[in-house]
Amino acid sequence: MEIKKTRNNGATKLVLCLAGWSATPEAFGHLEAGEDTDVWICYDYRDLSFTGELDRYRQIDLVAWSLGVWVAANVISPETVLHSATAINGTGLPIDDTYGIPTAIFRGTLENVNNEGMNRFNRRMCGSRELLATYQHFPARPATELKEELLNLYNNISRDKHPGGIDWTKAFGSTHDMIFPTGNQRNYWQGLCPFTEIDAPHYPFKVWKQWKEITNR
Template identity: 55%
Template sequence: MKIDKQVNKGQGRLLLFFSGWSASPELFRPLKAEPGTDVWICYDYRDLRFGEGLSAYKEIRLVAWSLGVWVASALFRGKKDMFVETIAINGTDYPVHDTWGIPPAVFEGTLANVTEEGMHRFNRRMCGGREVLQTYEQVATRPVDEVREELQTLYTHINEDAVKPVADNFWTRAVIASGDRIFPFANLHNYWQNRCQVTVLEAPHYPFYLWKQWNEIWKQ
């Protein structure tokens, strides 16, 4: 994976963010971190190795969105104590699942249609409206061949990982959107109920336009 590092002369604090499939780090750079906090934005999951040391940080908050929820969970399974808080946004630990994630037929349909037009249709569903879509697509997009390879890699690894148990208490909070058309809201609710604290937003799958600062995510 790639990591976009925003080093703000952090005083031992890190916000570690796992973005969703196909997303560019530029989408999240406008969000401001608290003073003295570095921000690492992980993206491009064609290679799922993390390969970074975190020992320099005394306080790490983990935030993940969409398929990044599964990536973070798979990487840090059994290591929850590394983080002061773990927040999942519009994703689950079972992202290809009929009742807890994206139904397999829908996921496979997306994979089969990763074209310029297919990505525009996907982004439209993800953003939920024309205004948000226009803002989203103004940001530099990644090449179609690259995001197709990324989704195929994720699909392969998710299916391989499906037999492994997931600890119910890895995530301390889930944020789910009532207007999500990527992960069905009912499936998000089915998965997260009784697992951790849940916040429901009136928003589409991509909710980051709602916030100007990272801490608005966990202080709402």
């Protein structure tokens, strides 16, 4: 796992963001944080080891997107005290016909991780030409690397279908999500934590301008 410390000024608060598969830190670059808040973006899950030192922060707000929801729940130590934990367009059972991405669709995505397959995936993730044009300006990772990442996630999720130990504060689900079916998200979060539907595609972060809009309790 890579950790990009986009703000690392020795602040007392931390926004810890676990990105979705194939994402880069630039996808979150427009989100502003207060002067008292550091921001770390975790991505590239070819290796699921989390090596960040969190002890010095007195407040940690976790934000996890897409497959990053499962990653967060399974790699963040249960001993880590979280001020808030927000899941966005993901669940703790991400390969599941009822509570996640349908198994056949997940496998189909894995079988088609190449340049053309990623173009199709990004179109579905962004939902509109305008947002896709913005997303395509972010640095693209090599398709071979992305396939290794998704295969590692698939193998680990299939081997351990435990939803993890995080006590989620809230979850957001996009009404136009063409990657992670909104209804399946709704099924999963019902009774676990407040679930709010937002008017956005799978990549929803243009809905917000500041991290605190996501993390506020």
